[in-house]
Amino acid sequence: MIDNGLLVQMILGALLGLSVYLPMAAGQLSLATPAFYAVGGTLAALLSTQGDTPSAISLGAVLGEMLLAAGLTAALALLVGLPVLRLRGIYLAISTIALVEIVRVAILNLPFTGGATGIFGIPQPFQQPLGYVLFSGSLLALAGWLCQRLEASRLGRSMAAIRDDELASRCMGIHTTRVKLTAFVASAMLAGVTGVVAAHYLNTWNARQGSFDVAITTLAFVILGGSRSWLGPVIGGLLLTALPELLRPVGDLRLVLFGLVILLGPVFFPQGLITPALLERLGRWKP
Amino acid sequence: MLRSGGLSPTDPLAARRRGSARLATALAGALALLAYLSRSSDPAAQPVRQRGPxxxxxxxxxxxxxxxxxxxxxxxxxxxxxxxxxxxxxxxxxxxxxxxxxxxxxxxxxxxxxxxxxxxxxxxxxxxxxxxxxxxxxxxxxxxxxxxxxxxxxxxxxxxxxxxxxxQSSVIAPLSIDEALRREPGTRRVAVFFAQDDAYSTAETAIFQKVLAARGLTPVSIQRTQLADNDFQNPITAALQQRPQLVVISAQAVDGGNLIRQLRELGYRGQIVVGNGLNTPNIYPICQRWCDGVLIAQAYSPELxxxxxxxxxxxxxxxxxxxxxxxxxxxxxxxxxxxxxxxxxxxxxxxxxxxxxxxxxxxxxxxxxxxxxxxxxxxxxxxxxxxxxxGRFYVAQVRMDGTGRNGRFTLVRERELPEAKP
The missing domain is CATH 3.40.50.2300 (Response regulator)
Known part of the structure; x- marks a missing residue:
């Protein structure tokens, strides 16, 4: 049975999935999400444990941290994105993995981030997991609504065009660099904001949170869910985060089954669970 | 034509967006229902079972x-x-x-x-x-x-x-250093190795270094390694150039075991003190006969x-x-x-x-x-x-048998600490 604690983790997974999806909607395979997630989480952990560390923190302060994290990750994404987005495909993926490693090693070695133990005793804005469910759920709803609006907007269509053919879309007059950079920055901001919520929810933050493993896990959310609609990564994130916990009754075999799902998912659903055709059928359906 | 308002109901893009909206609404509803159903799941207020396990x-x-x-x-x-x-x-x-x-x-x-x-x-x-x-x-x-x-x-x-x-490691770690210094009181040159991406090792090395400082010893070389490292030639060469008389290692079983082995293979003959991460019989097959003689402080001795x-x-x-x-x-x-x-x-x-x-x-x-x-x-x-x-802590030394594949931690000293302070 799913409890509210797991529900929070599922929603955070969905948000990270969306963060990987955004550059992919513009045809860019970026694995930088954990780097920005780690920056957001570290920022929240540092800010909220300053001073005499009270056990609770106001919601306003958390929102402030989220704003700061969004600003910081956006600046970092702009700085990194300009040179890195000149690369394509697998080369872009490799350079974003490098970014993840740089951020991880930096957090590990900076004098104020607690080294390998990390920062602990992060104060809580909510006493019950339900508070986190509502808060992160609202964040997911907002992100989902923006993505839904994006698909019909000029920017969204430009992203889709670049994804289909970058050269052709540039010939059509689309400023491809700007569009790709926008998607990259939006993805970074979403990951940073998610990191803030995750740091409070996890009570502790360390360099392991933004590792290469997270990059692969979040990529799996998009692959299993489907990368052609924003609902794909959301559903992929929700399902794949919940699955290892739901499989607990099978005992030691649970991770074997989990691996099987990841393996067989793309075999049976090569475009992911949520495909454009499925959404179209759903849209035409009349009760 | 591309404006969504101007699309006919049969347009695939419009249908797709409507489908998206419907699915998103259903998903939001399902999540809200899940949150509602599992809102309170703490049995703390119920009476404790009187019978049964x-x-x-x-x-x-x-x-x-x-x-x-x-x-x-x-x-x-x-x-x-x-x-x-x-x-x-x-x-x-x-x-x-x-x-x-x-x-x-x-x-x-x-x-x-x-x-x-x-x-x-x-x-x-x-x-x-x-x-x-x-x-x-x-x-x-x-x-x-x-x-x-x-x-x-x-x-x-x-x-x-x-x-x-x-x-805590702060209680245990000093004992092994003291044992090494008791055996070779003339030790002046100490090299320190630690796995910098491991929480345990970084905490422990801080304690080791504090103990060394308290005994008047400044490390001649401090080498950082990674948990996933297999090849330690570079840090070892750098450390051995300083001609250390004692090497202190904070690492986990696999990387630490390899580090000990390579230290010996590259010609280091002095004493080695290791931390709690290597406090497992799993190191024997890794450093094999080169494990022999390593000093370690333990919170548990099988020989008690x-x-x-x-x-x-x-x-x-x-x-x-x-x-x-x-x-x-x-x-x-x-x-x-x-x-x-x-x-x-x-x-x-x-x-x-x-x-x-x-x-x-x-x-x-x-x-x-x-x-x-x-x-x-x-x-x-x-x-x-x-x-x-x-109250009781132990210093052990690894002794490998003739085959070099198996060994044991032999107890060399037992220490009674009246009140272990962190």
Whole structure:
């Protein structure tokens, strides 16, 4: 049975999935999400444990941290994105993995981030997991609504065009660099904001949170869910985060089954669970 | 044509967007329903079961990169369970073991699950980093936690409900350095190695370096390694250029074992002191005959000659083809044993009758902290804040047999510390 604690983790997974999806909607395979997630989480952990560390923190302060994290990750994404987005495909993926490693090693070695133990005793804005469910759920709803609006907007269509053919879309007059950079920055901001919520929810933050493993896990959310609609990564994130916990009754075999799902998912659903055709059928359906 | 308002109802793009909106609404509804259904799942307000076994939870790293420790812990706990079950007792205890994996979210999920099932207390999680994530949840819900392997600074200070049987490295680490200096009083040049991406090793090396400074020794070389490293030629060459007389290593079993082996292969002949991460028989097949002579301070010695440790040793050997138990298994046994004995004492006094689960958990905590225990680690008790007070520590030296494949930790010194201060 799913409890509210797991529900929070599922929603955070969905948000990270969306963060990987955004550059992919513009045809860019970026694995930088954990780097920005780690920056957001570290920022929240540092800010909220300053001073005499009270056990609770106001919601306003958390929102402030989220704003700061969004600003910081956006600046970092702009700085990194300009040179890195000149690369394509697998080369872009490799350079974003490098970014993840740089951020991880930096957090590990900076004098104020607690080294390998990390920062602990992060104060809580909510006493019950339900508070986190509502808060992160609202964040997911907002992100989902923006993505839904994006698909019909000029920017969204430009992203889709670049994804289909970058050269052709540039010939059509689309400023491809700007569009790709926008998607990259939006993805970074979403990951940073998610990191803030995750740091409070996890009570502790360390360099392991933004590792290469997270990059692969979040990529799996998009692959299993489907990368052609924003609902794909959301559903992929929700399902794949919940699955290892739901499989607990099978005992030691649970991770074997989990691996099987990841393996067989793309075999049976090569475009992911949520495909454009499925959404179209759903849209035409009349009760 | 491309404006959404101008599309006909048969347009595929419009249909797709409508489908998206519908699916999103359904998803939001499903999530809201899930949140509503599971809004309160804490059985703390219900009366505690009067009959039948009392559920006790354990969340151990059975998967992920800490699984070697978790498997040893599972072995230690299950041996304690069998042994205590066959002795006279007032109340049976039913162990509920869940995989806490090696990451923070899984530890939180395992703790939540066990607390929701109404366990009286919890053992775990395996890693200190996981404890910083999961223990605050048990603290908020008022569930006693006994950590079996968390040695980082600040674990019992997470809250009143958190205690541990695993002594901090700050207590143990100085003993091995002192032993090395006693053997070679003329030592002046010390090289330090540590795995910089490992929480345990970085904390421990800080203590080692503090001890060295207190003995008037400044390291001539400090080398940082990574847990995943296999090849240590560069750091070793850099360190050996300084002609060290003593090498102090804080690392885990696999990387540390390789480091020792390569140190010897590259010609280092001086003493080696290692930290608790190498305190496992798993290092023998890695550094083989080169392990010989390594000094280590331990919170547990298999050679401790007490009735309970002899029982533990023989049970462990029986279950593991004659293997000798390590500290991790002994501490896991101890965690189960202290909770079991506290439950028995409380049951004998009628402490569980007519109270809610929340009250029973609180009473168990008081009982646990006030007791004294005779364990495979030696006699232990708890400070009021939950920190373990262990009187006896050991310095051991690795002795490999003729084949170079197998060895043992031979006890070279036993130290009585009156009151272990963190």
């Amino acid at each position: 009392l559920p006790l939870g354990a969340a151990l790293a059975l998967t992920g990169n800490a699984n070697l420790y978790g498997q040893d812990q599972r072995m230690g706990i299950s041996l304690a369970q069998g042994w205590l079950h066959n002795r006279p007792h007032h109340r049976a205890v039913e162990l509920q073991l869940e995989d806490g994996a090696s990451d923070e979210p899984s530890a939180i999920a395992a703790f939540n699950l066990l607390i929701r099932r109404g366990v009286i207390a919890l053992i775990g999680p395996t890693l200190s980093q996981q404890a910083f994530a999961a223990d605050p949840i048990a603290q908020r819900r008022g569930v006693p936690v006994v950590a079996a392997s968390n040695t980082a600074k600040g674990i019992p200070q997470i809250g009143a409900f958190i205690s541990r049987v695993s002594a 000659n007490t009735p309970i440790n002899r029982s533990f040793r023989s049970l462990f050997a029986e279950a593991n083809n004659g293997r000798v138990p390590g500290q991790i298994a002994a501490q896991a046994w101890t965690a189960y044993q202290v909770l079991f004995e506290a439950i028995q004492r409380l049951q004998a006094r009628g402490g569980f009758s007519g109270v809610t689960l929340a009250e029973a958990r609180w009473r168990l905590l008081q009982e646990l902290l006030s007791g004294r225990y005779n364990t495979p680690l030696g006699p232990i008790h708890f400070r009021a804040d939950g920190e373990v007070v262990q």
